[in-house]
Amino acid sequence: MPMKFAIFLVLVWSQLMLIASEPKVANLVFRWHGFGLQPKVGELIVTWRDGYQRSQYNYTNRVEPLIRIVGKTVGVVKAFRSYEIDASLLFIDDEMSRYTAVAKDRGVSEIREIEYFAQGVPQIIAFKDRVAMVPLALDLTADFGRVSPLHVLYQALLGKCSGTWKVYDGKRRYTVQLQLAVETLSKELGPSSVRNLPSTGSDPTGRQCVLQLLGETIEGSFERSRTLGFWPFNRQQQTLRVSGESTQLLSSMSATAPVGKIIGKIDHR
Numbered sequence: 001m002p003m004k005f006a007i008f009l010v011l012v013w014s015q016l017m018l019i020a021s022e023p024k025v026a027n028l029v030f031r032w033h034g035f036g037l038q039p040k041v042g043e044l045i046v047t048w049r050d051g052y053q054r055s056q057y058n059y060t061n062r063v064e065p066l067i068r069i070v071g072k073t074v075g076v077v078k079a080f081r082s083y084e085i086d087a088s089l090l091f092i093d094d095e096m097s098r099y100t101a102v103a104k105d106r107g108v109s110e111i112r113e114i115e116y117f118a119q120g121v122p123q124i125i126a127f128k129d130r131v132a133m134v135p136l137a138l139d140l141t142a143d144f145g146r147v148s149p150l151h152v153l154y155q156a157l158l159g160k161c162s163g164t165w166k167v168y169d170g171k172r173r174y175t176v177q178l179q180l181a182v183e184t185l186s187k188e189l190g191p192s193s194v195r196n197l198p199s200t201g202s203d204p205t206g207r208q209c210v211l212q213l214l215g216e217t218i219e220g221s222f223e224r225s226r227t228l229g230f231w232p233f234n235r236q237q238q239t240l241r242v243s244g245e246s247t248q249l250l251s252s253m254s255a256t257a258p259v260g261k262i263i264g265k266i267d268h269r
Contacts, residue, residue, distance in 0.1 A: 027044075028044045046067070087150060095118045099113070099149075112126070121143045124138075138168075143168050151165065162180070175213070180210070181208035210240075
C-alpha cells in the first residue's frame with residue numbers, strides 16, 4: 001500500500017509539473033501615442049514559463065527556454081530603424097543560465113550567445129554586432145554575478161517586482177531596479193503607505209511593475225564613458241512599465257518616447 005501511494009504521488013506531481021510548465025503567451029502590438037495619432041510601430045510576442053526544469057546541459061538537446069521574445073519594428077518606424085529580434089533565456093540550474101539573441105539591425109545580422117553564472121562573470125560564446133567589432137570587455141569585479149536583459153523581464157513576469165539587477169548584454173552594462181508602481185502599492189498596502197510618493201498616472205485596476213534603468217555608465221567596445229541613453233530612444237527614456245490584470249498576467253508594456261508615449265497592448269485578433 002505505501003508503495004502504491006508513493007507511485008500515485010509521483011504521478012500526480014509529474015502532472016502538476018507539466019501543467020506548471022505550460023507556456024504563457026502574450027502578443028503585444030505597440031503604438032506611438034502623440035499629437036492625437038496612434039500609428040503602429042512594433043510587434044512583440046512574449047512567451048514564458050513559471051519555473052525551470054533542471055537538466056544536464058546539452059548543446060544538441062536543450063530544454064525549452066523559460067522566456068522568449070520575438071519582435072520587430074513596423075510601419076513608419078521600420079523605414080527609419082528596421083529591427084527584428086528573437087531572444088531567449090534558458091535556465092540550466094540555480095547557478096547558470098544561457099542567453100541567446102538572433103537579430104537583424106537595418107539588414108545586418110547580429111548574434112549574442114552568453115552564459116551567466118551566479119558566482120562568476122558572464123562567458124561570451126558568440127558575438128556579432130552591426131556596429132561593434134568585438135564585445136564589451138568583461139571585468140572580473142564589475143561583471144561578477146551580472147544577468148541578461150531577459151532575466152530582469154522574467155522576474156517582473158513572475159511578479160517578483162523588487163530588487164536591483166546588474167545587467168550585461170555583450171555590448172553594454174547597466175543596472176535595472178524593479179519596483180511596484182505607486183498605484184499598485186496603494187492598492188495592496190493602503191493609500192497611507194504611499195501618500196508621499198509621486199503618481200505614475202497608470203490605471204490602478206492592474207498590477208504594474210516599473211523597470212527603472214539607473215544611471216550607470218555604459219562602456220561599449222566602440223564608445224567609452226557614455227551616459228545611459230539607449231533605451232528606448234534616448235538618455236531620458238530609462239523606464240519600462242509592465243502591467244498585468246487578473247485575466248492576463250501580461251496585458252501591456254509602456255515607455256515614454258522623446259515625444260509622446262509608446263504603448264504595447266494585447267492583440268485580441
